[in-house]
Structures are given as structure tokens and as C-alpha cells.
Amino acid sequence: MLSLVEENYLKTIYHLSEGGREQVSTNAIADAINTKPASVSDMIQRLDRKGVINYTKYQGVKVTGEGQEAALKVIRKHRLWEVFLVEHLNFSWDEVHEVAEQLEHIKSPLLIERLDAFLGHPKVDPHGDPIPDAKGVIRAKPQQPLQQLTVGSQGVIRAVKDSSPAFLQHLDKLGAYLGARVKVIETVDFDNSMQILIDRTTPVFISNQVAENILVEESE
Amino acid sequence: MLSLVEENYLKTIYHLSEGGREQVSTNAIADAINTKPASVSDMIQRLDRKGVINYTKYQGVKVTGEGQEAALKVIRKHRLWEVFLVEHLNFSWDEVHEVAEQLEHIKSPLLIERLDAFLGHPKVDPHGDPIPDAKGVIRAKPQQPLQQLTVGSQGVIRAVKDSSPAFLQHLDKLGAYLGARVKVIETVDFDNSMQILIDRTTPVFISNQVAENILVEESE
DNA sequence: TAGAATATTTAGATTGATCTAAAAATAATT
DNA sequence: AATTATTTTTAGATCAATCTAAATATTCTA
Structure with missing residues (x-):
């Protein structure tokens, strides 16, 4: 059994790796x-003794299988609570994090399974990050900035990094929305801009900044 | 600012007093x-230093005004979470307590006010205990077993202690439900049974066991 | 590759929360 | 009221989590 503080260390190490x-x-x-x-230094030696990470002096640490399982449970709770806060308690994306940081440590398997069902078994949290299932399996494909897709590859817009009105309005003008299919037609090395197809309509140009802030789930 | 453990001590002291x-x-x-x-002994000296209780050696402690305010905030959170667990996550009355014991320590005024609104500003928790408002004011009148009402007094059924199907069916047969008005017509010293009026209809007899398990809010 | 810079670990202290054992105060009883 | 029993407090230890300062390793660079 991990303490609240140990859980936080483990989660952080998992994210870093x-x-x-x-x-x-x-x-x-x-x-x-x-x-x-x-x-x-103290703490990682303790976590090593508990078997959730492997620690070799001066060489850093690596999460074990057991550790990954524990980390994913915490991450699952964090993200489910985020969905609850945003969808049912009207929290905005940026208000959500610190409360979820606390809620993720509530210990009750029953609670979290009931909450999951109440929320309709969501696959991603409000930031677009995937929610592991009760066994720690991540079903949603990882999301990546549109910028990283190569010419010819396709994906679905799942989230945005920037949620400012200016950016959202620009997306609207382009015809982009959550769930829209995109295909990369051409990339420009010079300024990292790209030409893309949204929902198989006419190609549009988007700048590097825009492509960095659109998160897609690659398909095929 | 009180630690989780300090909050538990304070809450316990409040309840005991x-x-x-x-x-x-x-x-x-x-x-x-x-x-x-x-x-x-250690802890109450610390709480005294923090001003939430008054402590005199060998004479026990008493909650201060500031302490009462802090205790009621925790109790408010506990009871609101209980309502959430029972009404939205299908917890039964007995599964609720230990989870609420954890949730009551989540620190976020925004969270608790949003939760309160989401739940429709409930006045009592699933056990019939009153929920203090954000300022610590208790609006709901305390509930008591119907058994304790005297002849002539009236009240409204607010909760039941026993939630077994057998008991609930019996109540149904009597015409009793949450919100029903009751008036005590007669009490029988011999077996502590009583004759009551439900919603001003014909009088019914109820046994001591039944009267103990019905919680009413006295009126007038 | 030797020395400098950086990263990491250890040693020793501190604070919160707890415990056992012993001392001190209060309460009960003869 | 004196003695006994009970309650409460203190003293001293322990464990988790943290810190600063000092020691030790590793990495970088000239």
C-alpha cells in the first residue's frame, strides 16, 4: 500500500518516463x-524497496510492472474526476487540475467503478488524455500534435492545447472541430506549415503554431 | 489551516460535545x-494552540467558535458527498460512510459549492442528518425517532433508520412515506406502541420497533 | 585525461503523528 | 480523610516526509 506522497512520486516518475x-x-x-x-533520493530508495521502481545508485530509476499498474490506477482516478468536474460541476479546464490532484488519492475501488459508470465509461479526459480502464489498459490511442503527422497520414481531431477564444474562432473559420477527420497533403520545411484536408473538402493551409495546438488521434 | 488528522480530531470533539x-x-x-x-493529550494541546478548542489540563476540552465553524465545514462536506454517493452513484446507506470520511477532507471551496448546487442544495443527508450551509448554519430541524414524540405533537417523516425491503413494505402498507405528516394520538406505556394519524386519515397502530425506525422532523 | 561543473547521495535535524511506560492529578470508595 | 482506582499528562522512541550542508559520483570540457 502506497502513501499519498508515494503515489505522487510514482505518478510523476511514470509521467517522466x-x-x-x-x-x-x-x-x-x-x-x-x-x-x-x-x-x-530518500524516497526513491523507499519506492525501490516497495518494488514499484528499480533504482540503481546514481543511474536514476525505472518504473516496474507493478509500479506501472499502481501509477495507472492513480492516473485513471485523476482523469475520471476531471471528467466529472468539467461535465457535471461546470469546472473549466484550468480549474480542474488541482482538485483532481486531491481526488485521485481517494481509496475506494467501488467509488471509482461507480463513478466510471456514472460518467458513461469515458475514454479520454477533458484535456484529451486517455483514461486507462480498471485493469490499466489504455484503449484510446495516444494523441499527438497535428504537426507531427507525416504527408499522407490521417487522423481525427480529439483536443486542442490552446483554448483561447482567438484560437477556437480560427479553427471554426478553417472548418475544424472535435471529431473532424484530417489528412496531411503537404508539409513545408521552411516554416513548418502544412496543407491539410478537413473532412475531405478543399485543402487549407495552417501554420506551425496552429498545427502544434491541434491534437489528433492517428488512424490507419 | 488544519491538517487532515487535526480535522478529524476536531470533528470528533464537535460530535462528542x-x-x-x-x-x-x-x-x-x-x-x-x-x-x-x-x-x-498531545493533539488537543496542538488544537488549543491553533485556537479551535479550549483546553484546560485534566479538565477536558470545549470547541471554540472558530473551531465550530471549521468542524461544520467538514461535516457539510461529509454530508454533501454522502448525498452524491447515494443519489448519483447508487451507494447504499451503509457503504457510504468510509468513502465520505475521505472525501470530506478535499480542500476546494469551489468544488463544494458546485457540488451543493449540482445536488440541488439538499438540507439533509441520506441518514437524515442536517447539512449546514456554507456559513455553517443548520437550517433543517434535527430529526428524532417517531417514538420520542409525545401525544398531540406532529411532524413530518424525513428518513428511516432501517432500509430493509420488509420494513419499507410495511411502511407502504401503513400509508407512510417520506414527507408524510404524522400526529401522535395515543401512546401505550405497556409495550411502547403508539397510535398515529398519517396525513390526517384514519388512525393506525405502530409498534415500538417501527416507531424507533421512523425519523421525523417535529413541527409546531 | 585531469580538473571543473553538475548531479546524486549521505548525514544529521526538524516536524507531525503516533506509541509505550512512567509520573502526576483527579475521582471513587471504604 | 486516606487509600485505591481511574484518568490524564509527560518523557522518550519511532516512522514518514522533508530540509540543509557536506561528501561522493558522474559528466563535461578544455
């Missing part, structure tokens, strides 16, 4: 969790 | 909170 890095460094954890490296 | 006792003893707190008197 998502970015591809094999071993997560002490300093990176300290930065992310807003604490001192000395405290992290 | 509800039962009329002026000064709450160290041992009573230890019993209620399932801890040792020595730990309580």
Missing part, C-alpha cells in the same frame, strides 16, 4: 515535484 | 478516534 527516457533522474523528479534532490 | 456534555474528556476522544489517550 512516458517521454521516452529510459531512466528518470533524481533531479528531474525533484523539479517536477517541487522538492529537493535529497528528499527524492 | 453535541450530546450535551460541556467538556469532552481525553478518554472519550481516544475511544471515538481509536487511538491512545497519550496521543490525544
Whole structure:
């Protein structure tokens, strides 16, 4: 059984290692969790003893299978609560996080399964991040900035990073919306802009900034 | 700012002093909170320093005004969460408590006001206990077993202690339901049974056991 | 590759929350 | 009122989580 603080460390380490890095460094954890490296050093030794991470002195840590399972449970709770807060309590995207940070530590398997059912088993949270199921399996495909798609590949718009009125209005003008299909026709190396097809209609140009802020789920 | 543990102590002390006792003893707190008197002794000195209780050595403690306010906030949260769990997540009365014990410590005024609105500003929780408003004011009148009403007094059925199908069916047969008006016509000393009027119709007899399990809000 | 810079760990302290054992105060009883 | 029993408090330890300062490793760079 992990304490609230241990859960937070584990979750942070899991997130840090998502970015591809094999071993997560002490300093990176300290930065992310807003604490001192000395405290992290202590804690990762404790988490190693508990079997949720593998720790080798001076070489950073790596989440174990057991650790991943535990981390995904916390992440599942966090994201389900976010859906609840936004869809039923009228929270906006930016108000949601710190409350979900607290709610994610409530311990009750029954609660979380009932909440999941109440919400209609959502697959993604309000930020577009996938919600693992009770077994830790992530069904939704990971989302990536449209910018990263290559010529010829297709996807569906699932979320936006920037939710300012200016940006949303621009999307509207382009004919882009959540759920719209997009296909990359051409990319321009010079300025990283791209030409895309939205819902198989006429091609439109979008700038690098716009493409970075549209999250798509790749298909095929 | 109180810690989670301090909140639990304060809430417990508040509840213990509800039962009329002026000064709450160290041992009573230890019993209620399932801890040792020595730990309580430490803690009540800390709570005294924080101004939420008044402590005099060997004489027990008393909640201050500030303390009462803090305790009522926690109780408000607990009871609102109970309403949510029962009405929206299909929890039964007995499954609710330990989850609400955790949820009551979530710190977010916005969350609790939004939850309150979402639930339709309920005045009582699923056990019939009153929910204080945001300022700590209790609007609902306290509920008592129908058994305790005297001849001639009236009330409204607000809750039941026993929620077994057998009991609920019996109530149905009597014509009793949540919100029904009742008036006590006669009480029988011998077996503590009583004759009551439900919604001003024909009088019915109910046994001691039934009268104990119906909670009413007295009126007039 | 040697020295400098950076990252990491250890040592030692502190705070919150708890415990056991012993001391002190209050309450009960003969 | 004196003694006994009970309650409460204090003293001293322990564990989780954190910190600062110092020691040790690793990495970078000239």
C-alpha cells in the first residue's frame, strides 16, 4: 500500500518516463515535484524497496510492472474526476487540475467503478488524455500534435492545447472541430506549415503554431 | 489551516460535545478516534494552540467558535458527498460512510459549492442528518425517532433508520412515506406502541420497533 | 585525461503523528 | 480523610516526509 506522497512520486516518475527516457533522474523528479534532490533520493530508495521502481545508485530509476499498474490506477482516478468536474460541476479546464490532484488519492475501488459508470465509461479526459480502464489498459490511442503527422497520414481531431477564444474562432473559420477527420497533403520545411484536408473538402493551409495546438488521434 | 488528522480530531470533539456534555474528556476522544489517550493529550494541546478548542489540563476540552465553524465545514462536506454517493452513484446507506470520511477532507471551496448546487442544495443527508450551509448554519430541524414524540405533537417523516425491503413494505402498507405528516394520538406505556394519524386519515397502530425506525422532523 | 561543473547521495535535524511506560492529578470508595 | 482506582499528562522512541550542508559520483570540457 502506497502513501499519498508515494503515489505522487510514482505518478510523476511514470509521467517522466512516458517521454521516452529510459531512466528518470533524481533531479528531474525533484523539479517536477517541487522538492529537493535529497528528499527524492530518500524516497526513491523507499519506492525501490516497495518494488514499484528499480533504482540503481546514481543511474536514476525505472518504473516496474507493478509500479506501472499502481501509477495507472492513480492516473485513471485523476482523469475520471476531471471528467466529472468539467461535465457535471461546470469546472473549466484550468480549474480542474488541482482538485483532481486531491481526488485521485481517494481509496475506494467501488467509488471509482461507480463513478466510471456514472460518467458513461469515458475514454479520454477533458484535456484529451486517455483514461486507462480498471485493469490499466489504455484503449484510446495516444494523441499527438497535428504537426507531427507525416504527408499522407490521417487522423481525427480529439483536443486542442490552446483554448483561447482567438484560437477556437480560427479553427471554426478553417472548418475544424472535435471529431473532424484530417489528412496531411503537404508539409513545408521552411516554416513548418502544412496543407491539410478537413473532412475531405478543399485543402487549407495552417501554420506551425496552429498545427502544434491541434491534437489528433492517428488512424490507419 | 488544519491538517487532515487535526480535522478529524476536531470533528470528533464537535460530535462528542453535541450530546450535551460541556467538556469532552481525553478518554472519550481516544475511544471515538481509536487511538491512545497519550496521543490525544498531545493533539488537543496542538488544537488549543491553533485556537479551535479550549483546553484546560485534566479538565477536558470545549470547541471554540472558530473551531465550530471549521468542524461544520467538514461535516457539510461529509454530508454533501454522502448525498452524491447515494443519489448519483447508487451507494447504499451503509457503504457510504468510509468513502465520505475521505472525501470530506478535499480542500476546494469551489468544488463544494458546485457540488451543493449540482445536488440541488439538499438540507439533509441520506441518514437524515442536517447539512449546514456554507456559513455553517443548520437550517433543517434535527430529526428524532417517531417514538420520542409525545401525544398531540406532529411532524413530518424525513428518513428511516432501517432500509430493509420488509420494513419499507410495511411502511407502504401503513400509508407512510417520506414527507408524510404524522400526529401522535395515543401512546401505550405497556409495550411502547403508539397510535398515529398519517396525513390526517384514519388512525393506525405502530409498534415500538417501527416507531424507533421512523425519523421525523417535529413541527409546531 | 585531469580538473571543473553538475548531479546524486549521505548525514544529521526538524516536524507531525503516533506509541509505550512512567509520573502526576483527579475521582471513587471504604 | 486516606487509600485505591481511574484518568490524564509527560518523557522518550519511532516512522514518514522533508530540509540543509557536506561528501561522493558522474559528466563535461578544455
